[in-house]
Amino acid sequence: MWNTLSSIFPYAIGYTMPMLMAALGGLYSERSGVTNLGLEGLMVIGYFFSAMTIKLTEATLGANALPIGLIAGMVAGAIFSLLHAFASINLKADQVISGTAINMIAGALTVYLARTISGSGNVRIMMGIIRKNIPVLHRLPIIGQLFFTQTYWTTWICLLIWGVSYFLLSKTSFGLRLRACGEHPSAVASAGVNVHLMRYIGVILSGALAGFGGAVILITYSGEFNGTVAGLGFLSIAALIFGQWKALGILGATFFFGIATTIANVSQVIPSLKIIPPVYFKIFPYVATLLALVAFSKRSAAPLASGQPY
Amino acid sequence: MINRRRKVRQEGNTFLMAVSAVVLGLVAGALLMALIGSNPFSGFYYLFRGGLMNIERVGNTMATATTLMLVGLSVAFAFKTGLFNIGASGQMLIGGLCATIVAHKVFLPRPLFLIVLIASGLIGGAIWGVIPGLLKARFNVHEVVATIMMNWIAYWSVYYFVPAYLKGPSLETESASILVTQSLRAPWLTKLFHGSYMNLGFFIAIACVILVKFILDKTTLGFGLKAVGFNRYCAEYAGIRVNRNVIISMMIAGALAGLAGLSFYTGYSRNMQIGVLPAQGFDGIAVALLGASNPLGVFFSALFFGVLQSGKGFMNAMTAVPPEIADTIIATIIYFTATSVLFGRMWDSIFKRFKKNPKEEQ
Numbered sequence: 001m002w003n004t005l006s007s008i009f010p011y012a013i014g015y016t017m018p019m020l021m022a023a024l025g026g027l028y029s030e031r032s033g034v035t036n037l038g039l040e041g042l043m044v045i046g047y048f049f050s051a052m053t054i055k056l057t058e059a060t061l062g063a064n065a066l067p068i069g070l071i072a073g074m075v076a077g078a079i080f081s082l083l084h085a086f087a088s089i090n091l092k093a094d095q096v097i098s099g100t101a102i103n104m105i106a107g108a109l110t111v112y113l114a115r116t117i118s119g120s121g122n123v124r125i126m127m128g129i130i131r132k133n134i135p136v137l138h139r140l141p142i143i144g145q146l147f148f149t150q151t152y153w154t155t156w157i158c159l160l161i162w163g164v165s166y167f168l169l170s171k172t173s174f175g176l177r178l179r180a181c182g183e184h185p186s187a188v189a190s191a192g193v194n195v196h197l198m199r200y201i202g203v204i205l206s207g208a209l210a211g212f213g214g215a216v217i218l219i220t221y222s223g224e225f226n227g228t229v230a231g232l233g234f235l236s237i238a239a240l241i242f243g244q245w246k247a248l249g250i251l252g253a254t255f256f257f258g259i260a261t262t263i264a265n266v267s268q269v270i271p272s273l274k275i276i277p278p279v280y281f282k283i284f285p286y287v288a289t290l291l292a293l294v295a296f297s298k299r300s301a302a303p304l305a306s307g308q309p310y
Numbered sequence: 311m312i313n314r315r316r317k318v319r320q321e322g323n324t325f326l327m328a329v330s331a332v333v334l335g336l337v338a339g340a341l342l343m344a345l346i347g348s349n350p351f352s353g354f355y356y357l358f359r360g361g362l363m364n365i366e367r368v369g370n371t372m373a374t375a376t377t378l379m380l381v382g383l384s385v386a387f388a389f390k391t392g393l394f395n396i397g398a399s400g401q402m403l404i405g406g407l408c409a410t411i412v413a414h415k416v417f418l419p420r421p422l423f424l425i426v427l428i429a430s431g432l433i434g435g436a437i438w439g440v441i442p443g444l445l446k447a448r449f450n451v452h453e454v455v456a457t458i459m460m461n462w463i464a465y466w467s468v469y470y471f472v473p474a475y476l477k478g479p480s481l482e483t484e485s486a487s488i489l490v491t492q493s494l495r496a497p498w499l500t501k502l503f504h505g506s507y508m509n510l511g512f513f514i515a516i517a518c519v520i521l522v523k524f525i526l527d528k529t530t531l532g533f534g535l536k537a538v539g540f541n542r543y544c545a546e547y548a549g550i551r552v553n554r555n556v557i558i559s560m561m562i563a564g565a566l567a568g569l570a571g572l573s574f575y576t577g578y579s580r581n582m583q584i585g586v587l588p589a590q591g592f593d594g595i596a597v598a599l600l601g602a603s604n605p606l607g608v609f610f611s612a613l614f615f616g617v618l619q620s621g622k623g624f625m626n627a628m629t630a631v632p633p634e635i636a637d638t639i640i641a642t643i644i645y646f647t648a649t650s651v652l653f654g655r656m657w658d659s660i661f662k663r664f665k666k667n668p669k670e671e672q
Contacts, residue, residue, distance in 0.1 A: 097644065108638040
């Protein structure tokens, strides 16, 4: 059992990080008062543009192309999220529909562009990140084997972003203003804060982080752009609700989904899990989310003004 | 959110707004074609030619439109009650799965068989739709998240069910083809449309357009559903049972999407592929929005999108434009429909310039 757990743990963490980034992006957006159903599409955008950038630069830059690809994915996500920001903040459009449109445009547009490059619509990069053990720390008993062996360097950046976001949202005046925009925008406006600007910042950050998450998928476990992130963006919205719109809750929820998905993926090769049909593992995260929604929705911590234009 | 959606709809002329969204979507498509160095005019020429150039292709377009029409009706029906059914894909899958099982296992005289087949798709979709409805009514779970989760549950259920019980002889990733006599295809229709995918589903879709229009406009049930959509608190105050209407609305929406799955998996195609969440479930949102949630509007916008979807393969064969251009155009149209306030304002200001305000004349 211990061997199984310690061997799948690095994969679970690798799977968690893109979801964590997108969910954190969703947190910024929802806290500022804009529902962002387009996380899935924004992840696809980051996924595609990082693949493109790495493909174009890897011949000359080698492994240095990877960080550039990460940044490209992030910037592309941020720029694309402006479509959603403009529709939901300036035009007061239905945010759920605008988010759905973002998902559909991203899915179609990236494959359209990818096809003109590769024909098949897949963009493969030469090499991703090589997993490494952290010196010294990986020899620690128990946690060394779980957290510090076979890690990607992006994992530490993601955790750093999470830490900064936690601090930014709960300990700074910027965070307070952003959260207030999602709870009671007219009160914040009367205190002299530009609600539209704060909401733009929230949505752009959500685009940047979701794009970053998409880029992380590419350079860690995928290695190839294939047109879809397979519902990971939707799962991060579920994690956002599961985590009750709190940074710490989101970390726990995404990790829960990460480990559930990893167990589902490897269940067929582990004898003790093989007796259970894989379909139960696969649908487990979604059923768990529905049950969590049932349990939490009576006292939901959702930002009050989320989804309402100002 | 619910109230605003209604208000936007009433501002300005819905028809003009729909046309503006379509035009802008096509312009965006033209720009994208030009971006990759193709001629937009020849691109659009082959796109529409591919959908309409002969009787067989018209039949294919109508068969494609059938599925879109039913999904569009599903989304539109939920919209009328202020609900957003983004789970039509999952409802399609389950409706299609039930119908495929019936087509494989049940052998009856043709008229009786068709009734059982249609009922199976309808019930499968209705069950998948009613669960989010119940969760919404009983526990106030947001239907958008619930239906997305239901989509993925359906996706994985089909992913494992089909290879286990309905496996085809050659491929692991799709079910065995059903017999033509066990499908919605009819020999006379196939002959009439020169061997196209045209099937009896089209008549089901037409019947549903009429039925939905009748329910919404002429029955107490429809009045109650729309009242909940306009203002649920007002409806509750007037004595309409809001929760019951939410459940019924999602159930009917699910049933319509289930019929879409029926028309797609046992009419348009004759097997189910695993690992695919049907894109029609999302295109249906575009159909409903462009049709302003009006059954007749849904009918025409489904035909329009049907042309785009069924012509894209031909366009791809004749030009260098990838087929995803059709999906991009549809997605862009959704975006412009969502932001239709912009056109509302634009058209209003244009009209004001032509028609002098009577108050100013005095």
